[in-house]
Structures are given as C-alpha cells and as structure tokens.
Amino acid sequence: MRGHPWNSLHAGDRAAPASEEDCLALINALFPERSEHFRLERDDDCAALSLSSGSLALSTDYFLEDVHFRAAYFTPAEAGAKALSAAVSDLAAVGAVPLGFSLGLLLPEGLSRAALADCLAGMAAKARACAIVLTGGDLSRGPCLGFCLTVWGAPVAEGAPFPARGRARPGDCLFLIGEAGLARVGLEALEALGREALSRYPASCAAHLDPPVLLAEGQALARLARREPALSLMDCSDGPARDLPRLLAGSGADLRIDPGLIPEEVRREAGRQGIAPEDIFLAGGEDYALIGSCPESCWPLAREAVPAARLLGRVREDSLFFCNGAPLSLAALSGFDHFAAPAGKN
Amino acid sequence: MRGHPWNSLHAGDRAAPASEEDCLALINALFPERSEHFRLERDDDCAALSLSSGSLALSTDYFLEDVHFRAAYFTPAEAGAKALSAAVSDLAAVGAVPLGFSLGLLLPEGLSRAALADCLAGMAAKARACAIVLTGGDLSRGPCLGFCLTVWGAPVAEGAPFPARGRARPGDCLFLIGEAGLARVGLEALEALGREALSRYPASCAAHLDPPVLLAEGQALARLARREPALSLMDCSDGPARDLPRLLAGSGADLRIDPGLIPEEVRREAGRQGIAPEDIFLAGGEDYALIGSCPESCWPLAREAVPAARLLGRVREDSLFFCNGAPLSLAALSGFDHFAAPAGKN
Numbered sequence: 034m035r036g037h038p039w040n041s042l043h044a045g046d047r048a049a050p051a052s053e054e055d056c057l058a059l060i061n062a063l064f065p066e067r068s069e070h071f072r073l074e075r076d077d078d079c080a081a082l083s084l085s086s087g088s089l090a091l092s093t094d095y096f097l098e099d100v101h102f103r104a105a106y107f108t109p110a111e112a113g114a115k116a117l118s119a120a121v122s123d124l125a126a127v128g129a130v131p132l133g134f135s136l137g138l139l140l141p142e143g144l145s146r147a148a149l150a151d152c153l154a155g156m157a158a159k160a161r162a163c164a165i166v167l168t169g170g171d172l173s174r175g176p177c178l179g180f181c182l183t184v185w186g187a188p189v190a191e192g193a194p195f196p197a198r199g200r201a202r203p204g205d206c207l208f209l210i211g212e213a214g215l216a217r218v219g220l221e222a223l224e225a226l227g228r229e230a231l232s233r234y235p236a237s238c239a240a241h242l243d244p245p246v247l248l249a250e251g252q253a254l255a256r257l258a259r260r261e262p263a264l265s266l267m268d269c270s271d272g273p274a275r276d277l278p279r280l281l282a283g284s285g286a287d288l289r290i291d292p293g294l295i296p297e298e299v300r301r302e303a304g305r306q307g308i309a310p311e312d313i314f315l316a317g318g319e320d321y322a323l324i325g326s327c328p329e330s331c332w333p334l335a336r337e338a339v340p341a342a343r344l345l346g347r348v349r350e351d352s353l354f355f356c357n358g359a360p361l362s363l364a365a366l367s368g369f370d371h372f373a374a375p376a377g378k379n
Numbered sequence: 380m381r382g383h384p385w386n387s388l389h390a391g392d393r394a395a396p397a398s399e400e401d402c403l404a405l406i407n408a409l410f411p412e413r414s415e416h417f418r419l420e421r422d423d424d425c426a427a428l429s430l431s432s433g434s435l436a437l438s439t440d441y442f443l444e445d446v447h448f449r450a451a452y453f454t455p456a457e458a459g460a461k462a463l464s465a466a467v468s469d470l471a472a473v474g475a476v477p478l479g480f481s482l483g484l485l486l487p488e489g490l491s492r493a494a495l496a497d498c499l500a501g502m503a504a505k506a507r508a509c510a511i512v513l514t515g516g517d518l519s520r521g522p523c524l525g526f527c528l529t530v531w532g533a534p535v536a537e538g539a540p541f542p543a544r545g546r547a548r549p550g551d552c553l554f555l556i557g558e559a560g561l562a563r564v565g566l567e568a569l570e571a572l573g574r575e576a577l578s579r580y581p582a583s584c585a586a587h588l589d590p591p592v593l594l595a596e597g598q599a600l601a602r603l604a605r606r607e608p609a610l611s612l613m614d615c616s617d618g619p620a621r622d623l624p625r626l627l628a629g630s631g632a633d634l635r636i637d638p639g640l641i642p643e644e645v646r647r648e649a650g651r652q653g654i655a656p657e658d659i660f661l662a663g664g665e666d667y668a669l670i671g672s673c674p675e676s677c678w679p680l681a682r683e684a685v686p687a688a689r690l691l692g693r694v695r696e697d698s699l700f701f702c703n704g705a706p707l708s709l710a711a712l713s714g715f716d717h718f719a720a721p722a723g724k725n
Contacts, residue, residue, distance in 0.1 A: 039450050039494035039524075063496075063503035087433070093481040093529060095519040104385050135439040137483065137527040148385035150409075157409035171527070173441040178385075181483040181517070181527035183439060 092123035097179040110155030116180040126268035127195035128255020129186030131165035139175030196266035199282035201326035203350040211322030214314040215240040266325035272318035274366035288346035316366040438469035443525040456501030462526040468667040472614035473541035474601020475532030477511035485521030542612035545628035547672035549696040557668030560660040561586040599684040612671035618664035620712035634692035662712040
C-alpha cells in the first residue's frame with residue numbers, strides 16, 4: 034500500500050491511518066455547533082431537521098464501484114437502482130415519506146453513454162417506485178463510477194416524530210423487519226461465482242442486487258410512534274452485530290434466533306461452510322432490514338401495524354448479549370466496516 | 380485509456396463515452412417528475428424547494444483530489460475549507476442564508492489521521508465563518524480523498540424569492556461581483572511551480588486556494604430582488620465565457636471589459652503569454668464570483684446594496700456577444716468542463 038501524498042506533511046512512523054471511529058470522533062469534535070434554525074440529532078444515519086416550519090429527515094450515502102458494488106456482476110440498471118435504494122432505506126428507518134434527492138454522480142473515463150443511460154434508467158425506475166423526486170446535484174469526472182446521494186423526506190403526519198435509536202428500555206421487545214444474512218450470502222456467492230450465483234442462491238443474490246426498501250413498514254411504525262414515543266427504529270444495513278449495539282446504546286439483549294428467522298439459503302450456506310447459521314444472520318450486512326424495539330405492551334400493535342415484524346428477543350438491563358441462552362460476543366462477529374473490509378467486501 | 384468494464388456490456392465501436400451534456404440530457408429525460416410537495420427549478424446549480432411551509436435552497440458539489448484540487452500544493456486545511464466554500468458559493472448565488480450541510484467523505488487508504496484532522500479543521504473553520512452547521516453525512520473508503528457536500532439555506536426573509544438565471548431582458552445591465560480570471564492564473568501557476576507560485580502570484584494563488592464566499596453580497600441582492608423580480612444572479616464558477624450564456628438563456632451581450640476590471644496579475648500573466656487579458660478574464664473559472672443582471676433603473680440600487688458590483692455590459696436583443704465593440708465567440712474561449720479538462724485542470 035502506497036502512502037497518501039499528504040502523509041509526507043505529517044511524516045513519521047506514528048502517522049497512523051484514520052479509522053472510521055477516528056473520523057467520526059474528529060468530526061464530532063470539530064463541528065460541535067448547534068443551530069438556532071433547527072434541532073438535529075447527528076448520531077443517526079439520518080439528520081432530522083426541525084425547521085421553524087415543519088421538519089425534514091435528510092441522509093447522505095455513497096455507492097461506489099469496487100467499494101459498494103462490482104461492475105462485474107451488477108448490471109448498470111441494478112447499480113443505479115441500488116444506489117437509490119440504499120439511500121432511501123435511511124428514510125424508511127425513520128419512517129419518513131421520501132420527498133427529494135440530490136445526485137452527486139462520479140463518472141470515470143471510458144464509461145459508455147449506453148451504460149450510463151441504463152444506470153440512470155434503473156435509478157429513475159426506483160425513484161418512481163419510492164415516489165422521490167430528483168432535485169439536482171453535481172457531475173464530476175472521477176476515478177471510478179460512483180454516486181453520492183442526499184435524500185430527504187417528511188414525517189408521516191404534521192408534527193409526528195421520527196423514530197430513532199436509543200429509546201429502548203430493559204424488557205422491551207426487539208424486532209426485525211426483513212431478512213438478515215441473506216445479502217451477505219449473496220455478496221459472497223456473487224464474488225465467487227459472478228452472475229452464475231443467481232441460479233444457486235436466487236434469494237441471496239436478489240437481496241444483494243436489489244434490496245427491498247421498507248418504506249411502508251417504517252411509516253407504519255412512525256404512525257405508531259406518535260402514540261408510543263418509546264418505540265425505536267433503525268436501518269440494519271451493517272448487520273445486527275453492528276447495529277444492535279447502536280440501537281440499544283449501552284443495553285444488552287437476550288436474543289432468540291429461531292431457525293425459522295434464518296433464511297433457508299443462509300442455513301444452507303452455513304451448513305456448507307460448517308459454521309453456525311446464527312453467525313451469518315448476525316454478522317451479515319446490506320440487507321437494509323429494519324430493527325427496532327418497543328415496550329411489551331406495544332408489541333401487539335407493532336405486529337398489527339407491520340405483520341412482517343418478527344420478535345428477535347428482549348432488551349436486558351445490563352450490557353451483555355445472549356443468543357438462545359448462550360453468551361455472545363457481537364464484537365467477535367465481523368460486521369461491515371468500509372474501512373476494514375477488502376475492496377468489494379462491504 | 381482503458382475502457383470501463385461496463386463497456387463490454389455495450390460493446391462495439393459506437394459505444395461513445397458520455398459527455399457532461401449527455402449526462403444532463405439523460406438525467407432530464409429519465410427524471411421528468413414534478414413533486415406535489417415542492418416546486419423546484421432543476422436547471423440551476425441550486426435546487427429551490429418551496430415546501431408547503433417555507434422554502435429551502437439546496438445544492439450538491441463534489442471536491443475531489445486530482446479533479447478539483449491537488450494534494451501537492453493544497454494544505455489539508457485549505458482543501459477542507461475550499462470544499463465547503465465551493466459548495467456554499469451556490470447558496471451565495473441565490474442569496475440564501477446557509478443553514479446546514481451534509482458531508483460525504485471519501486477516504487483513500489493511507490491518508491494519515493493528522494492530515495484528515497487538518498482537513499476537517501479547515502472545513503470547520505470555514506463552516507463557522509459561513510454560519511453553517513454540519514448535520515451528518517457518510518464516510519466511505521474510496522480511490523482518492525474526496526468530498527461530496529450537500530448544503531442548504533433559507534431565503535433572506537420569509538417568502539422572499541431566490542434570485543435565479545434567465546430573467547434578463549434586452550438593455551439590462553450585466554454586473555460582476557468579485558474577480559474573474561484570477562483563480563485560473565493561480566491554478567496554472569500552482570500547477571507549474573507548486574507553492575513557489577504564492578510569492579509570484581499571491582492574489583491569484585489565494586483566489587484558487589481560498590476563494591471568497593460572497594454570502595453578504597448575494598443576500599443583499601436577494602433583498603433587492605423582492606422589489607425587482609427581474610434581477611437575476613448566478614455563481615460564475617465556470618468562468619464568464621461559460622456562465623454568461625447560462626445566465627442570459629439565449630440573449631447575447633455587449634460586454635465592456637475595461638482594463639480596470641481585470642486583476643493586475645491577470646494582465647501581467649496575459650502579457651507574459653502574449654494573449655489578450657480579456658481572454659483569461661472571460662475563460663477563467665473557479666473564482667466563485669457572482670454575475671447578474673438587472674434593469675437599468677435598478678442598477679443604482681444594486682450598486683448601493685453591493686458597492687463591489689461592477690458593470691460588465693448590457694444584454695442584447697439578439698444572441699450575439701461583443702467585447703469592447705468587437706464580435707466575440709464565447710464558445711472559442713475554453714471554459715471549465717470537468718469532463719474535457721485533463722486531471723487537475725479544472
């Protein structure tokens with residue numbers, strides 16, 4: 034690995050590369066401001082802006098070739114669509130109604146007009162499906178094909194709060210909407226086999242290439258959160274092992290991962306690798322599922338609002354995690370980190 | 380130049396690479412929607428969102444290593460600051476009051492934590508100077524150091540319009556706020572000499588490394604535009620040769636480029652190269668000056684609101700351009716195009 038030229042400005046053996054945590058800590062230290070114009074919660078994936086008149090949820094996401102997708106097995110249309118799905122899923126996770134998005138498009142030399150057109154057509158179809166409108170953006174030459182999307186949306190009803198993290202209390206129910214582990218099996222199969230993988234792992238490949246955007250589900254829970262402020266919700270795009278601690282903000286959980294919670298292709302792949310299916314389920318990322326918590330009394334209402342919600346377990350008073358009764362180290366399960374993972378593996 | 384892998388999906392000699400115009404045409408064709416939630420004008424650099432309650436101006440800009448800046452002669456702090464200045468200048472150009480921004484940060488392997496910290500500290504200082512608040516964003520590994528910023532702001536007063544392009548009428552005064560040509564001389568000197576250029580072309584290098592953000596000037600004109608709706612304004616970041624036709628939307632102009640309008644270092648550099656100073660003045664980009672137009676009757680008020688505004692000429696009835704009485708082909712003057720220019724030359 035060649036060092037970056039700016040390392041010479043700060044030479045010496047101790048010029049450590051920056052990790053994701055370093056970056057976030059630096060950003061929080063250097064940008065401590067609060068605004069008189071809006072209240073914001075910056076720790077979540079989505080900034081919630083309470084303007085003097087109405088509020089907006091806003092989120093930015095990169096989707097880059099060889100970091101987030103491979104041109105080898107994504108069609109251009111799939112890449113364009115997934116760039117938007119991944120960004121809009123942050124709005125789904127706060128129960129927002131998508132309004133608009135701004136597109137930062139990075140174009141490498143030599144990309145054909147036809148590939149670009151297919152890519153944008155895939156994005157446009159997804160935008161129609163999500164009822165989100167392109168407002169503008171920026172085009173730039175770049176070293177790879179890439180997208181940086183900023184999306185924003187409104188609350189489901191005037192004055193309704195956006196469900197967020199960190200509201201869970203001991204004894205609350207933990208739930209999952211969508212699948213966990215499937216997209217990771219798809220990623221690994223696609224990396225190994227290319228599009229040949231589609232016939233052997235159809236559900237997994239579909240989960241990686243075209244993840245569902247759970248807008249209706251997030252909005253249904255946001256409506257419920259008007260009556261039940263302790264309901265919390267977030268996007269599980271980095272996998273439960275990384276995202277559960279973020280959701281719980283210090284609390285632990287007794288997880289109950291029934292075999293029925295684990296997709297069949299995940300169980301099959303775990304058998305082939307000789308590992309526990311729960312490990313793939315918990316470590317897998319990029320499923321864009323939703324995880325959340327609510328008080329026990331609210332769980333029947335949550336199930337009624339979102340029949341696809343499935344119980345994952347209960348929030349503990351301490352910060353320990355157990356899975357089906359056995360102690361569990363979530364840190365030991367590799368989640369997704371764009372900084373730690375090799376190219377294409379996140 | 381190696382072709383992009385997706386070219387193989389659309390093989391054949393006719394798979395032409397995409398130009399900036401291609402991209403914009405594709406995007407406009409594929410995303411034709413209008414929103415019931417906000418009115419938007421997508422041709423400008425800034426999307427103006429009229430929410431049911433209040434309006435916002437919003438803009439996205441990339442600032443990438445070896446496309447928009449060179450690590451060889453930008454300090455990390457200068458790069459971080461300029462990434463934000465360039466984005467906020469789109470708000471200045473519509474007279475908006477900056478509110479918030481979202482930061483998409485692209486980090487290459489091997490960038491030191493110290494360089495990143497300096498970079499973010501430069502951005503944080505500029506954010507304080509512009510009174511704009513970071514709301515969140517995304518971090519990703521990437522092939523180069525890069526920033527994709529989405530910034531937004533509010534009108535100067537409740538219900539005030541954002542000045543935009545395309546409102547000029549024949550006979551209107553054309554004006555410039557800030558310098559033109561200076562940043563281009565700075566870019567070329569820095570490319571040739573590195574930071575040695577700072578002693579020989581101090582004003583030019585400063586214009587390239589740390590362009591002023593003309594927020595107060597844009598806001599003063601936005602206040603004036605409440606009384607004078609025909610006032611138009613835009614950011615001249617691609618140079619007058621590219622941006623005047625965008626401002627005028629079909630009309631031409633009689634330009635009057637007095638020597639006093641042209642910065643001394645631009646005149647000196649033109650002399651050294653044996654070319655007309657007006658050519659550098661008109662072709663130069665990245666000065667983040669503002670250009671605008673207003674009816675003759677409004678010009679004294681505009682001068683009073685912004686004493687730094689200087690007359691550039693008059694709008695013509697036809698689409699021709701003249702400079703100091705001689706016919707002028709703006710197309711012949713190379714403006715800035717991130718797609719046409721060699722790396723670092725934009």
